[in-house]
Amino acid sequence: MGAVAVIAAIGLAIFLLRPAAPKETVIVVPSPDGHTGTVVVQRGETRQVLDQPYATSRSGDDKVEQLSAAEVDEAFGPTLRALPAPPASFTLYFITGTDELTAESKAELQNVLAALKERPLPDVQVIGHTDTVGELLANDRLSAQRAETVKGFLVQIGIPAERITTAGRGEREPLIRTPDEVDEPRNRRVEISVR
């Protein structure tokens, strides 16, 4: 009887003196567009699916809880504010057979500038495309030229050239599928990705 009590006491002491397991919290939050994704938390044999706004899984708790937006900001404010700006994409269109932007796309260039200004050190990918009018290889060249023209605008406004990559995909990746030799304005484009 006494021995059992001693063993129990030793067991309790070991239990109390063990290094505390880390406390872990996982929270799914809605995106700026209001959509909430899903995270599956596997902790040993326990599996929790978080798919509601602010659904929260904690170590040592089998129930999924719901935190308030204020509690989340309290715990994660500095971390959330360190998230990089989400990548932004733009499409500029060209006058047929040329590397000259349409009037609308010259205006759209202002939005590209705004996205660039938001970022301390942006990196930019510029990919040029053509419609199917003309020879395949000529279109490869024209698409590369369109990308270079846009790169030229960006360098002019002060983006370092080494932060910009360009590529030309010719008529190989049309936005709108067409037969050969079709004048399709939506395919005469440059796609710009700003990160």
Place this chain on the structure above:
Amino acid sequence: MRWTIAAVLLGVSTWATASDVGEIKVAKGAAYLERGEARLPVKVGMPVQQSDKVVTGADGTVGITFADNSLLSVGPDSVLAIDRYVFDSTTYAGQFDSTLSKGTLAVISGKLVKQSPDAMRVHTPSAIMGVRGTEFLVKVER
């Protein structure tokens, strides 16, 4: 042939070499990257590689954009290891594993997860998170 390879690499990203998988976009306070034996103080524009460890001090925060447009940020007093990062910019296939051993982490998933829902996993001392999309937060208190 060599030029073809160089051209392909240049076409994929502005980042300096093929081993660069992301770039530091936000850096505040005390924070560094552990790369092998080296401790590199973080600054905006610095490339991030597979096997790097992000370590922040009491006032440090770091934000990283990865090749697939995954966004990660690490809060103060944190340690995050980039265990594995593979991304094919043509097929969007790959795998992204990271481990938060202490501190806080915010994640917005990118093209990897959009392409294949199990491509991104975050590990903590007691759990594995499988990411099926978008934005979530992790905290490990010791």
